[in-house]
Every structure is written in structure tokens, then in C-alpha cells.
Amino acid sequence: MKGQDYYIPAAAMAISLAFKLPALRHNWRDPLLRSVCALLILAGAVFTFAAPPTIAAVNRWTGIANFSAPLVYCLITAFSASCLVLIVNWRGGPPEQTRRISRRWILGYGVVIVALIVLFALGEAPEERLRDLDTFYARTPFIREMIVLYLAAHTVAAVVMTAMCWRWSLRVRGWLRLGLTVIVIGYLFNLGYDVTKLTAVFARWTGHDLDHLSTYAAPPIASIGALISAIGFVLPLLCQHLTDNWMAWSTYCRLRTLWQELRAAGSVGTPGVRMPWWSPAELRVIQRESDIHDGFLQLGPYFDQELRAWAYRQAVAADLGEDAARAVADAAMVAAAVRACAADPEGKIIGSSQESVLDTAEGPRDLVRISHALRHSPVVAAARSRAAMAGSSLQ
Template structure:
């Protein structure tokens, strides 16, 4: 593998991280989001510093022969810990237990990182090796154990990840299960990487030469495994985000009928709040709900409880359930109030006793159901025709 084979995955991780950083700025206390950002950062760092050109540059800048080796090993170890912590936070559970488990993995792998640094400082690596450090120094005092330590730590993390994700995938469905299965596939490549590296190192210990497994076979396996695993981590999170956005935009669209219906109730000269095209969907929904509530307040003097009770009775007689009948009744009252307000342009009815609309014994009104009833209910349409025939006035 040449430099670009490492830098392209690193760039992909950096782009994914760039999309996550704005969310981290506002939700930095979210352990799941922090874990995702840590994983993407460490994955990008591993690819960047494991590239032969970077290895050579770091060795030259520091003036320490082969200092890139423990640096890359420490990054791989930290990345392994970040994967375990992400899975722990992703799966959730009691917060205290989640924090305790995450802390244990972090402390355990931090100890491994310290051990790697100590072993490198105790050993000697006078000959710079850009691609075959593992096998070249496999039999060197302190350096050989350092290599074995990082491989063992990586292997333990891979085995635990496969076991955790596989067991969890049997308990869930949908995109989450797909993501977990993709992670398992990615870590099977990581296990193959471990097998290739360990085989080459053990071969050196026994006087044989399988260096090609470490030099030429293992790096592509690690690259493919990391990319597949990253897809598995990101896919369910992206799907959940898209699903949430779709639901929010659907809510915004479904409220449109009710929002347009009550616009007529706004007094002349009322300023219209215009949202910029880049405004968040959540903010748009909040603004639309606020406009609807303001419209209800202006329509209050024209609300007719008898009209609502009559519509409710008709809806129940037609077989509607309780919630649907309430929504139809409220929609009919709104439709009648709008026409009554239109028939009273000078606002002569203003000052009459307002009907309480938003607060009811059963809780807040379901604006989505009311909006749907305004558009589709035959009872509401009948009320519209009746109020149009009577000139929009309230029935006596």
C-alpha cells in the first residue's frame, strides 16, 4: 500500500468528523456523540500516521529512529478502546453502569499505551523500517514484547466487538441490526489482520519467514476492515437522523392545512415571521405551532361550543373513535369560527366571552389530527357549507 491508500480513508474520516463537530458543539455532554467523534478522530489519525510517507516524516522531524512505530501502536490501541466505548454508549443502559464500563475500557487500554511507550524506551531500534517494523524487530528485547502487546490488545478488542455486536444484533431489527452486522463483517477483516500479523511475528520467533503476511497482506485488511466498520457505525446513526428529520418535516407539512385555515384570523397589520431557507426543521415546526396558537387566540370570540358538540356527536355517530371525534369537533369549530371572523371584518364580536380551546380536561389539543380533519372530514365540510349558507354567523 502506498501513501494515498492511507490518506484517502483518513480524508473520509475527516469529512465525517467535520459533519459531526457542529452537533458536538451544542451537545458535547452527549456521551454517544463524543464517542463517535473520538472514534472518527482516532481512525483518521491511525490512517494518517500509519502511511509510510508520514512515518518517514515523523521520524525525521523528531530525530528519533522509528518513533512512528510506538506512535501508531498507541493510536491503534486508543482506536480499539474508542470502538468499545462507542458500543457501550450506543447500546445504553443504566447511566452509571455505562460510565463504569466505559471507564474500565479506557483505563485498561490507557495502561496498555503506557506499557507500549515504556517498552519502546527500554528497547533499541537503530535501523529505520517504514513497512516491516513488526517482523524486523520481532526478536529484539523489549521491542518484540511491545509488538506482541499491541497485537494482543487489538485482538482482544476485535473479539469483544464481534461478540458484543453479534449478540446485540440478535435482539434488534431494522437499520440498527444491519449496522451491527456490517460492524461484525468489518471486524472479521480486523481479525484477519491480527492473524496475518501474528503469524508473521510468530514465524520470526520460530526462525521462519512469513514477512509478506505482515508487510503486504495485513495493511489492506486493516484498511478495508476500518472502512466497513465505520460504515456500520455511521449507517444507523445517519438513518436515525434522516428518519427524525423526515418525521419533523412531515409534521410541518401536515400542520399546513390548519395553519393556512387560521391565517385569516390574524388582525390586519400583524407582522409575518419569515423563516430563512436554512432554518432548522424543528424551528419551523415550533414557529408554525406558535402561529396556530396565535390564530386560536384571535378566533376565540368566534368559537361556538354548541357547534363543536354537534360535530362531535355526528363524528361519533359515524363511527369515529374518541380522539378522532374530538379532532373533528375542534376542526369544525375552527372552520366555523374562521368564516364567522371573515363575516365580521370590523371585529364587532371582539369582546365576547372566549371559548377555552387549548386547555381541556383531557390535555392539549392534537393539532395534527385537527389539521387532518380540516382537510378530510365530511363533518367539517358540512359545517363549512352550513356556515356559508348562514352567512358565517354563529347559530342562535
């Protein structure tokens, strides 16, 4: 593999991290978000420092032949730990138990990192090897143990991650299940990397030469596995974010009919604070809901409970469900109140707004049903006609 084969995945990790940093800045205490960012940083670092040009540069800068070897091995080990910590925080559970398991993985892999550094310091690797250090020094004391240790730690992480994610994927659905399945596929590639590397090392121990497996086959397998795993970690979070945004924008648009109905009656005015065009959909939904509820309060004196009861009976007779019938009844009362308010420009009607006149206990979904009924229900259309006729007779 050439340098760009390493730097392109590293750049992809950096771009993914850039999208996560704003959220991390606002939610620094979120352990899941911290784990995701740590994983992306370490994955990018592994690709960057494992590239042959970087290996040569680090060795030259430090003046120590093969200094990059323990550096890359430590980064791979830290990346393995970050994956385990992320999956533990992602799976959730009692906070104290999650923190305890995370600390154990961090401590265990921290010990491995220290051992890798000590073994490299005790061993001798004077000849610089940019691509085949694992097999070239496979029989060198202490360096041999360092190589086996980092591969063993990586293998343990790959086996644990594959088993945990597979079991978890069988109990969940949706984007999370897809993400976990992708992670399992990625870690099968990682296991392939470990098997390929260990096979080449063991071959050296027995006097055989399978160095090509370690030098040429293992690196692309590792790159593919790391990329797939990273996609699996990011995919559910990204897709959930997009789904939430889509649902928020859908709710915002579907509330438009109800909002316009109240605005036509002057119950909804121009908001005091105009939101910029880049404002998130969730904030826009909150403002629109607030405007609608303010409109309900202003129309309170014109709400006709008898008309609502009539509309409810009509909706039930049309075999609508309970929720739909309530929404139609509320929409009919709102439509009639808008007409009554328009027929009373001087505000001569004396009354008081009814508390809990509109049962929107389920939040925006109830308002969406009312908005839909305002536009499509024949019962609401009939209520408008009745209100218009009543207004004409009063005039």
C-alpha cells in the first residue's frame, strides 16, 4: 500500500470528527459522544502513523530506528480499547456499571501499552523496516514478544467486539441493528488481519517464509476493516440525526395549515424574534407550537363546546378512530371559532377561554391531526359553513 492509501482514510476520519466537534463542545459530559470522538481521533492517528512515509519521517525525527513500530502498535492498542469503551457506553446500562467496565478496559489496554514500550526498549531492532518489521524481527528477543502482544490485544478486542455487537444486533431493530451488523463485518476483516499477521509470524518461527501475507495482504485488510467499523459506529448516530431532522421538518410543515388558520384570524401574529434560516427544525417546531397554543388562548371565548360535541358524533359515525374523531372535533371547533372571531371585529362577545379545551396531551402529534383535519375533513368543512351562516344571521 502506498502513502495515499493510508492518508485518504485518515482524512475521512478527520472529516467525520469535524462534524462531531460542535456537538462535543456543547455536550462534553456525554460519555458516548466522547467515546465516538476518541475513536475517530485514534483511527485517524493509526492510519496516519502507519503510512510508510510517516514511519520513515518519525524514525528520522526521533533518531531511533523503528521508533514508529511501538508508536503504531500503541495507537492500534488504544484504538482497540476505544472501540470497546464506545460499545460499552453505546449499549448503555446503569451509569456506574458502564463506568466500571470502561475503566477496566482502559486500564487493561493501558497496561498493554506500557508493556509494548518496555519490550521495545529491552529489545534490539537496529535495521529500519518500513513495511515488514513484524516478520523481519519475528524471532528477535523482546521485539518478538512486543509483536505477539499487540496482535493478541488486537485479536481479543476483535473477538469481543464481534461477539458483543452480534448478540446486541439480535435484540434491536432499525438503524442501530444496521450499524451493529456493519461493525461485525468490519471486525471480521480485523480478525482476518490478525490471522494473516500471526500466520506470517508463526511461519517465521517454523522456518518458513510467508512474509507476503504480513507485508502485502494484511495492510489492505486492516484498512478495509477499520473503515467499515468506523462507518458502523457513525452510521446509526448520523442516520438517527437525519431521521430526527426529517421528522421535525415534517411536523413543522404539517402544522402549517393549523398555523395559517389561526393567523388568518389574527390569533397568530408576527413572532417577536425572527429565527435565521439556519435555525434547527426542532426550534422551529417549538415556535410554531407556541404560536398555535397562543392562538388557542385568544380564540378561547369563541370556542363552542356544543359544536365540538356535534362534530365528534359525526366523526364517530364516519367510523373514525378515537384519536381521529377527537382531532376532527377540535379542528371543527377551531374553524368555527375563527369564523366567529372574524364576525366579531369589535370583540363584543364576552366569555372566558376554556381550560384544556383542546386535549393535546400527546404533543405535536395531536396538533398535526388537528391540522390535517382542518384541511381534509368534510365534518370541519360543514362546521365552517354552519359558523358562516350563523355569522351572516347575526349581521
